[in-house]
Amino acid sequence: MKTRPWGVQMRIYTQTERRAIHKRTLAIVVIAQLFGGAGLASGITVGALLTQDMTGSDGLAGLSTTLFTLGSAISAFAVGRLTQRLGRRAGLTAGFLTGAAGALGVVAAAAWDNLPLLLLAMLVYGAGTSTNLQARYAGTDLAEPHQRARAVSIAMVTTTFGAVAGPNLVSPMGRLAADWGIPPLAGPFMLASAAFALAGLVFAILLRPDPFLVARASADDAPAASAVGGAGADTPERSGSRGIVVGASVMLITQIVMTAVMTMTPLHMKHHGHSLDMVGLTIGAHIAAMFLPSLVTGVLVDKVGRIAMSCVAAGTLLCAGLVTAFAPGDSSAWMIFGLVLLGLGWNFGLISGTAVIVDATNLRTRAKTQGSVDVLISLAGAAGGALSGAVVAFSSFGALSLAGGALALLLLPVMLWYRRGGSRPSTGSFEA
Known part of the structure; x- marks a missing residue:
C-alpha cells in the first residue's frame, strides 16, 4: 500500500489485475454514458426555446447556449484538476452531480419565472455536458497504448443511445411537467437532472478501484514504464x-x-x-x-x-x-x-x-x-x-x-x- 502526495492510498496492482480493472472500467463508463447522453441531449434540445419563452425575445434566446458553453468550459478545467488530485471517480462524480443541480435549477427558474436564476442555472448545467465529454478519458487510464483510441470510442458510441433517447422524451416530459404545474419546456431538464445524477452515482458507487489512481500508482512504482506496464507510452519520443x-x-x-x-x-x-x-x-x-x-x-x-x-x-x-x-x-x-x-x-x-x-x-x-x-x-x-x-x-x-x-x-x-x-x-x- 502506497500513500500518494495528496494522502490517497493505493496499492500496486499486478498487470493481470490492471487488465481486469480496465475491462470493468469500460463497462462502468458504458452504463454511465447511457444516462449522461440523455442528460446532455434532453436539456440542449429546448434550452434556447425556454430562454426565448421567458425573455420574450428571439435575440436573447442564445444566452442559454452562451452560458451553457461557458459553464462547460469552467467545469472542464475544474474536473480536470480534481481528477488529477483525487482520481476519476471524484472528478466525474462531482461534475455530473453539479450538472444535475444546474438542471434542477432550470426547472425551479421556469416554475418561478425567475430569469436570473435561469441564467445562473444554465451556467451550472454546463458542468454535466463537459463531464459527459471528459468521461471518455476514463477508459484510457489502464488501456495499452494500442487500445487507447478504442477505449475512447466505447464511451462515445454509448453516448449516442442516450442522446437519441433524450430528445424523443421531450414531449412526454413536457406533459409530466405540465401535470405538476411546471412550464412544459422545463420538462426535459427534469429528465436531464435525473440522468446526470444517475451517471454521477454510477461513477461514485461502481468506479472502485479508481483507474486513474491505479495507473498513477503503477507509474510511480516503475517510473520508466508506461501507466499500464507497457513500454513506450510515456517515453520522451511520445511525450511533451x-x-x-x-x-x-x-x-x-x-x-x-x-x-x-x-x-x-x-x-x-x-x-x-x-x-x-x-x-x-x-x-x-x-x-x-x-x-x-x-x-x-x-x-x-x-x-x-x-x-x-x-x-x-x-x-x-x-x-x-x-x-x-x-x-x-x-x-x-x-x-x-x-x-x-x-x-x-x-x-x-x-x-x-x-x-x-x-x-x-x-x-x-x-x-x-x-x-x-x-x-x-x-x-x-x-x-x-x-x-x-x-x-x-x-x-x-x-x-x-x-x-x-x-x-x-x-x-x-x-x-x-x-x-x-x-x-x-x-x-x-x-x-x-
Missing part, C-alpha cells in the same frame, strides 16, 4: 508539448468546423422551404454520424495510426464543406449527406486527437492537461457557432461551408510538423 499542441489542434479545428456548419444548417434549410421534420432528420443523421461510427474509428486510429486518421478527418471535413456548399438548396438528400460527412469528420478528429493527448502526457499531469484541452474545445465550439452567423450574414452559407473545408486542411501541415518532430510509431506504420 508537441504532442499536446497537435492533439489539441486536431480537436479544436474539427470542433470549429463542425459547430460552424452545423449551427447554420437549420437556418439554411428553413430559408429553402424545408420542414422542421426534415431539419430534425438532417441534424439527427449528423449526430448519429458524430458518435455511432466510433467503435470502427477507434480500431482504425489504433491500427492505422493517429496521423493518418487525422489526415482522413481533414479530407472528410473538406468533402463535407464542398457538398454542403454546392448542394441544391431544395435537396434534402444532399444536405443530409453533407451533414453526415461533417459528423464523420468530427468523429475521426476527436478520437485521433484524444489518443494523441493521452500518448503525449504522463500520469502526473494527464488529467489536468485533458481538462485544459476540453476547456479549449468548449470555447472553440462557442466561437465556431458565433462566427458562423457573422459569415452567413455578410456572405452566404456556401461561403461558410467552403471556409470550413479550407480550415480543415490546416490539419495537414500540423500532422507534417508532428511527424517531423521525432514521434515514432508503436503499432501502425503511420501511428503518432
Whole structure:
C-alpha cells in the first residue's frame, strides 16, 4: 500500500489485475454514458426555446447556449484538476452531480419565472455536458497504448443511445411537467437532472478501484514504464508539448468546423422551404454520424495510426464543406449527406486527437492537461457557432461551408510538423 502526495492510498496492482480493472472500467463508463447522453441531449434540445419563452425575445434566446458553453468550459478545467488530485471517480462524480443541480435549477427558474436564476442555472448545467465529454478519458487510464483510441470510442458510441433517447422524451416530459404545474419546456431538464445524477452515482458507487489512481500508482512504482506496464507510452519520443499542441489542434479545428456548419444548417434549410421534420432528420443523421461510427474509428486510429486518421478527418471535413456548399438548396438528400460527412469528420478528429493527448502526457499531469484541452474545445465550439452567423450574414452559407473545408486542411501541415518532430510509431506504420 502506497500513500500518494495528496494522502490517497493505493496499492500496486499486478498487470493481470490492471487488465481486469480496465475491462470493468469500460463497462462502468458504458452504463454511465447511457444516462449522461440523455442528460446532455434532453436539456440542449429546448434550452434556447425556454430562454426565448421567458425573455420574450428571439435575440436573447442564445444566452442559454452562451452560458451553457461557458459553464462547460469552467467545469472542464475544474474536473480536470480534481481528477488529477483525487482520481476519476471524484472528478466525474462531482461534475455530473453539479450538472444535475444546474438542471434542477432550470426547472425551479421556469416554475418561478425567475430569469436570473435561469441564467445562473444554465451556467451550472454546463458542468454535466463537459463531464459527459471528459468521461471518455476514463477508459484510457489502464488501456495499452494500442487500445487507447478504442477505449475512447466505447464511451462515445454509448453516448449516442442516450442522446437519441433524450430528445424523443421531450414531449412526454413536457406533459409530466405540465401535470405538476411546471412550464412544459422545463420538462426535459427534469429528465436531464435525473440522468446526470444517475451517471454521477454510477461513477461514485461502481468506479472502485479508481483507474486513474491505479495507473498513477503503477507509474510511480516503475517510473520508466508506461501507466499500464507497457513500454513506450510515456517515453520522451511520445511525450511533451508537441504532442499536446497537435492533439489539441486536431480537436479544436474539427470542433470549429463542425459547430460552424452545423449551427447554420437549420437556418439554411428553413430559408429553402424545408420542414422542421426534415431539419430534425438532417441534424439527427449528423449526430448519429458524430458518435455511432466510433467503435470502427477507434480500431482504425489504433491500427492505422493517429496521423493518418487525422489526415482522413481533414479530407472528410473538406468533402463535407464542398457538398454542403454546392448542394441544391431544395435537396434534402444532399444536405443530409453533407451533414453526415461533417459528423464523420468530427468523429475521426476527436478520437485521433484524444489518443494523441493521452500518448503525449504522463500520469502526473494527464488529467489536468485533458481538462485544459476540453476547456479549449468548449470555447472553440462557442466561437465556431458565433462566427458562423457573422459569415452567413455578410456572405452566404456556401461561403461558410467552403471556409470550413479550407480550415480543415490546416490539419495537414500540423500532422507534417508532428511527424517531423521525432514521434515514432508503436503499432501502425503511420501511428503518432
